[in-house]
Amino acid sequence: MILISKHSLTRSTLSVLTLSTLLLSACSLPIADRVSQSPELHWNSPTAQTQWHETLTQIQSAPVILLGEQHDAPEHHAIETDTVRELAARGKLAALVMEMADAGVSTSGLPTNASEAEVQNRLNWNDKGWPWKSYGPTVMAAVRANIPVLGGNLPRGQMANTMKNAHLDQHLDAKAMQIQINTIKEGHCNLLPETQLQPMTRIQLARDESMARVVASAVTGDRTVLLVAGHGHVRTRVGVPTWLPRDLPYKAVIAQAGQVKGAIKDEADIFIVTHELPQKDHCAELRERFKR
Numbered sequence: 001m002i003l004i005s006k007h008s009l010t011r012s013t014l015s016v017l018t019l020s021t022l023l024l025s026a027c028s029l030p031i032a033d034r035v036s037q038s039p040e041l042h043w044n045s046p047t048a049q050t051q052w053h054e055t056l057t058q059i060q061s062a063p064v065i066l067l068g069e070q071h072d073a074p075e076h077h078a079i080e081t082d083t084v085r086e087l088a089a090r091g092k093l094a095a096l097v098m099e100m101a102d103a104g105v106s107t108s109g110l111p112t113n114a115s116e117a118e119v120q121n122r123l124n125w126n127d128k129g130w131p132w133k134s135y136g137p138t139v140m141a142a143v144r145a146n147i148p149v150l151g152g153n154l155p156r157g158q159m160a161n162t163m164k165n166a167h168l169d170q171h172l173d174a175k176a177m178q179i180q181i182n183t184i185k186e187g188h189c190n191l192l193p194e195t196q197l198q199p200m201t202r203i204q205l206a207r208d209e210s211m212a213r214v215v216a217s218a219v220t221g222d223r224t225v226l227l228v229a230g231h232g233h234v235r236t237r238v239g240v241p242t243w244l245p246r247d248l249p250y251k252a253v254i255a256q257a258g259q260v261k262g263a264i265k266d267e268a269d270i271f272i273v274t275h276e277l278p279q280k281d282h283c284a285e286l287r288e289r290f291k292r
Contacts, residue, residue, distance in 0.1 A: 040260060043075055043274040053086055055270060060092045063219045064250035066240060068231030075274040076255040080138040080228050087226065088145035095218040096142040099229035100130040101151030103210045108148045119143055123151060138228065150218060152211035152227065162206040163199035171205055176238050180204055183232060189283035208233055212243030231255065235267040
């Protein structure tokens, strides 16, 4: 997700992108063909990790597992690391694709004892946008297990042209497209000018397309490719699943801090419900940015 200040709208498009990515992190089958009430695993249960490992046993045969998170939820990062370690230990993990690095970068070829600095350098890691203390354990778990980590996100240099790409407007049906537009609008606290909603939605769509392309290209043999991304990107009706090849099976898992509610309840195969996060008034911060 990209944040825009009112003044940056008069400057170059790329200057708009400097306030990116965290407010909104975040199908192979039509939504009507998927479960209408997805099962929930509650992480505050003492047996939650065991239950998750049992669930992985059931879904690890899928070529793709999409794991959606909330970027500021520490429990979600712990789940991601645990998932990488568990799948790798079973010999079931083909690759880890991260929204948090751009498509085109990879840890392939790095030794399993590579330093964290070497890994960050190879992935062109943006610690300001994606704190390494949150995502580093997941990335390093893959590196230590000799699993390639691939960047999946739309490269920053492509965003300006993407905002002008009207072909993206035809990807989703009208209702799903409106969901994306509303998500962009609400995520920016209704502060964006109407003229910016469509361009910003195109970036969201293109990011999903980029991640889907990287995920699909990494599928091999009988192992699974794991994508870690904001849960908005994992939603089956509007996100990465809509860009995957129709004949490529996947499982969408969304980690949700607090109660699962709204339209998202129908947009995953499994929900992992973690503790609710302290309330933050992100709109107040955003309003301050718009005043500058």
